[in-house]
Amino acid sequence: MDILEKLKWRYAVKEFDADKKVPEETVKRLLEAVNLSATSMGLQQFRIMVIEDQEMKNRLFELSGTQKQINTASHILVFACLNNLDDEYIEKYTDKMAIERSLPENVAADLKLRFKNMVGSIPKDQKAIWEEKQAYLGLGNLLTVAAIEGVDTCPMEGFSREKYDEILGLKDKQLRAVVICPIGYRSENDRFQHYKKVRLPLEDFMVN
Numbered sequence: 001m002d003i004l005e006k007l008k009w010r011y012a013v014k015e016f017d018a019d020k021k022v023p024e025e026t027v028k029r030l031l032e033a034v035n036l037s038a039t040s041m042g043l044q045q046f047r048i049m050v051i052e053d054q055e056m057k058n059r060l061f062e063l064s065g066t067q068k069q070i071n072t073a074s075h076i077l078v079f080a081c082l083n084n085l086d087d088e089y090i091e092k093y094t095d096k097m098a099i100e101r102s103l104p105e106n107v108a109a110d111l112k113l114r115f116k117n118m119v120g121s122i123p124k125d126q127k128a129i130w131e132e133k134q135a136y137l138g139l140g141n142l143l144t145v146a147a148i149e150g151v152d153t154c155p156m157e158g159f160s161r162e163k164y165d166e167i168l169g170l171k172d173k174q175l176r177a178v179v180i181c182p183i184g185y186r187s188e189n190d191r192f193q194h195y196k197k198v199r200l201p202l203e204d205f206m207v208n
C-alpha cells in the first residue's frame with residue numbers, strides 16, 4: 001500500500017452513498033485511531049460523539065447549511081472539547097498515569113504540579129483555542145486512517161456549534177462541538193471525486 005496513493009484518493013466528500021454503512025468494527029478502529037492521537041501533555045482535551053440515527057442526521061443537516069454530507073453519511077463524528085479542563089481534571093489524569101506507569105509518589109506529585117502550572121499559564125483567551133487545536137490533531141488522524149481503511153470523510157466547520165451543543169446535549173456534558181467529520185462511502189453522483197486535487201508544487205510549498 002502506498003500511503004501517498006491513499007491520500008490522493010481521499011477528498012472532502014460532498015455526498016455519500018446513503019445505502020452504504022461503515023461496518024461497526026471499522027468505526028471502532030477509526031475511533032481507536034483518534035484516541036491514539038497526540039495531545040498537548042497527553043491531556044486528551046476533546047471527546048468524540050458518534051451519530052448514526054438517521055432522524056438526528058436529518059436534524060443536523062438543517063443546522064449544517066443543508067450540506068448533503070450530513071444526511072447521507074453513514075456516521076457523523078462530532079469532535080467536542082471539554083469545558084471543564086481544570087485542576088481537578090488534571091489531578092485525575094495524572095493519578096491515572098501514575099497508576100498505569102507505576103510512578104513513585106514524588107514523581108507523580110511533581111508531574112501534577114507541572115501540568116497544573118503549564119495549563120494555568122495559558123492566557124484565558126487562548127485556552128479554548130489551545131484545547132481546540134488538539135481536536136484538530138485528532139481530526140487529521142481520522143482523515144488519514146480512514147483513507148487507509150478505504151472510508152470516505154469530509155472534515156467540516158460549516159455547522160452551528162451552539163445548535164449542535166443544544167441538540168446533542170453536549171452542554172449538559174460540559175462539552176462543546178468544535179469540528180465534525182461525516183464518514184461513509186462516496187456517492188457515484190458526487191462530482192467532486194473527479195476533480196483534480198489542487199495543491200502547490202513542493203518547491204513552492206517549501207520555504208528555504
Ligand SMILES: Cc1cc2nc3c(=O)[nH]c(=O)nc-3n(C[C@H](O)[C@H](O)[C@H](O)COP(=O)(O)O)c2cc1C
Pocket residue numbers: 010011012013014067154155156157158159179197
Ligand atoms: C477544518 C476544515 C473545515 C472544513 N469545512 C468544510 C465544510 O463545512 N464543508 C465542506 O464541504 N468542506 C469543508 N472542508 C473541506 C475543504 O474544503 C477541503 O478539504 C479542501 O477544499 C481541500 O480539498 P480536499 O480535501 O478534497 O483535498 C473543510 C476542511 C477542513 C480542514
